[in-house]
Amino acid sequence: MENEKKGTAIVVTSGKGGVGKTTTSANIGTGLAMQGYSVVVLDADIGLRNLDVVMGLENRIVYDIVDVVEKNCKLKQALIKDKRHEHLYLLPAAQTKDKTAVSSAQMVELVNELKKEFDYIIIDSPAGIEQGFQYSIAGADEAIIVTTPEVSAVRDADRVIGILEANEIYQPRLIVNRIRQDMVKRGDMMNIEDILDILAVRLLGVVPDDENVVISTNKGEPVVMDEKALSGKAYRNIVRRIIGEEVELLNLEESNQGKFSKMMKLLFGR
Amino acid sequence: MSDSMISIKGIADGVFISVEGNDYNKIKQALELKINENIDFFKGSKLINIVGDELTLDIKTEIMLLLKYKYDFILKDEEIPSSKEIESQEKSQASTTTNIVEEGMTKFVHGTLRSGQEVSYNGNIVIIGDVNPGAVLRAKGNIIVLGLLRGVAHAGIGGNKNAVVAAYSLLPTQLRIDDIIVRPPEGDSYYKYPEIARIIEDKVIIEPYLPNK
Numbered sequence: 001m002e003n004e005k006k007g008t009a010i011v012v013t014s015g016k017g018g019v020g021k022t023t024t025s026a027n028i029g030t031g032l033a034m035q036g037y038s039v040v041v042l043d044a045d046i047g048l049r050n051l052d053v054v055m056g057l058e059n060r061i062v063y064d065i066v067d068v069v070e071k072n073c074k075l076k077q078a079l080i081k082d083k084r085h086e087h088l089y090l091l092p093a094a095q096t097k098d099k100t101a102v103s104s105a106q107m108v109e110l111v112n113e114l115k116k117e118f119d120y121i122i123i124d125s126p127a128g129i130e131q132g133f134q135y136s137i138a139g140a141d142e143a144i145i146v147t148t149p150e151v152s153a154v155r156d157a158d159r160v161i162g163i164l165e166a167n168e169i170y171q172p173r174l175i176v177n178r179i180r181q182d183m184v185k186r187g188d189m190m191n192i193e194d195i196l197d198i199l200a201v202r203l204l205g206v207v208p209d210d211e212n213v214v215i216s217t218n219k220g221e222p223v224v225m226d227e228k229a230l231s232g233k234a235y236r237n238i239v240r241r242i243i244g245e246e247v248e249l250l251n252l253e254e255s256n257q258g259k260f261s262k263m264m265k266l267l268f269g270r
Numbered sequence: 271m272s273d274s275m276i277s278i279k280g281i282a283d284g285v286f287i288s289v290e291g292n293d294y295n296k297i298k299q300a301l302e303l304k305i306n307e308n309i310d311f312f313k314g315s316k317l318i319n320i321v322g323d324e325l326t327l328d329i330k331t332e333i334m335l336l337l338k339y340k341y342d343f344i345l346k347d348e349e350i351p352s353s354k355e356i357e358s359q360e361k362s363q364a365s366t367t368t369n370i371v372e373e374g375m376t377k378f379v380h381g382t383l384r385s386g387q388e389v390s391y392n393g394n395i396v397i398i399g400d401v402n403p404g405a406v407l408r409a410k411g412n413i414i415v416l417g418l419l420r421g422v423a424h425a426g427i428g429g430n431k432n433a434v435v436a437a438y439s440l441l442p443t444q445l446r447i448d449d450i451i452v453r454p455p456e457g458d459s460y461y462k463y464p465e466i467a468r469i470i471e472d473k474v475i476i477e478p479y480l481p482n483k
């Protein structure tokens with residue numbers, strides 16, 4: 001590759017499982033590559049790898065992260081080039097090992113190596129706060145916290161922010177995933193203000209609950225590439241904020257009604 | 271100088287200390303030397319009294335605080351001379367500041383306490399920030415939160431029923447003062463004014479904090 005870079009390593013984490021860390025990692029990684037940056041997405045969830053599946057690269061895995069740290073292969077051999085994007089690579093997790101296979105020191109060394117080659121290193125952290133989480137944050141410069149508008153997820157996010165601060169990763173940014181504006185309006189779901197009130201961190205973006213995410217995940221094509229989906233737009237905005245642009249928050253309300261009701265309005269004036 | 275200045279006698283179920291002189295620093299030095307010689311024995315012992323010919327009430331109070339907070343001494347009748355006693359002995363002096371010394375040492379924490387974080391202290395705790403759900407505060411003295419208190423606060427650990435918990439917004443998961451545990455009523459209310467919790471007749475009473483009261 002070109003001359004040495006000084007990339008930024010961003011860990012995507014949440015504490016609680018199932019809030020959308022892997023989906024977020026895949027979309028941010030893909031989105032950054034779409035903006036022309038060289039990106040590697042690193043699956044740190046050893047033993048429960050998913051990122052390769054979400055990105056549709058599962059059948060290309062030969063070597064994985066454990067092979068790299070154990071020096072069974074060269075780093076470049078383990079990097080999988082994305083199907084669609086020139087500068088996007090995946091470093092897959094091992095599926096047959098567990099979290100004890102990698103230490104924090106090895107991770108720091110690996111991430112520093114990757115920083116020389118890429119603009120962004122997106123680290124998909126495992127759920128929990130055990131060893132897997134510890135090594136996944138070890139090499140990170142910044143952190144993105146993913147939460148859903150549920151008290152349990154927010155509570156775990158709060159815990160994780162505290163641990164990140166103890167590990168000298170300050171000012172993480174927050175993505176609120178799977179928000180349903182209709183439920184928020186009825187008062188049945190926590191709104192963004194409630195969440196920010198507790199967590200007191202910068203908001204990076206809000207992603208609506210959108211069935212397109214499930215469809216795209218199953219197809220192995222991150223939704224960020226979907227021009228029409230609202231969630232895709234939300235992720236594209238998040239990516240633009242990561243690279244330093246000022247982008248207003250998405251208006252989630254008009255979207256949920258969809259085009260049909262807009263047409264109805266136009267046609268019948270309702 | 272040191273040995274002869276202090277004598278510590280074990281009587282009945284506690285210790286009796288007699289001191290000479292009226293120089294607090296010297297007394298403190300000698301006393302600490304003595305205690306440290308046999309720290310395991312003295313730690314947590316019950317203090318019967320401190321006497322001395324030249325002993326002033328101020329020095330006595332200071333020594334008691336030192337013993338209480340540094341060496342976990344248990345004070346008889348729970349407490350350092352009450353304000354009444356001080357008043358009676360120092361009638362001539364203005365009594366507006368008499369309570370300050372009783373409050374003991376204070377730990378200040380700057381910033382928000384998040385879930386899983388815990389602050390324990392042998393005196394008072396002041397948090398300059400919020401206390402989020404899942405965070406725990408434990409103090410032998412009072413707890414003051416200059417922000418939202420949503421975690422668990424335990425004040426007055428070890429029998430201090432005079433301890434209070436106060437916050438700009440008092441919404442704790444659970445509130446404990448000494449051995450009394452209370453939960454806030456169901457329903458998430460958001461109080462916009464400061465409140466203070468204290469024990470009155472064995473019940474924790476929470477009321478708005480009014481500076482003029």
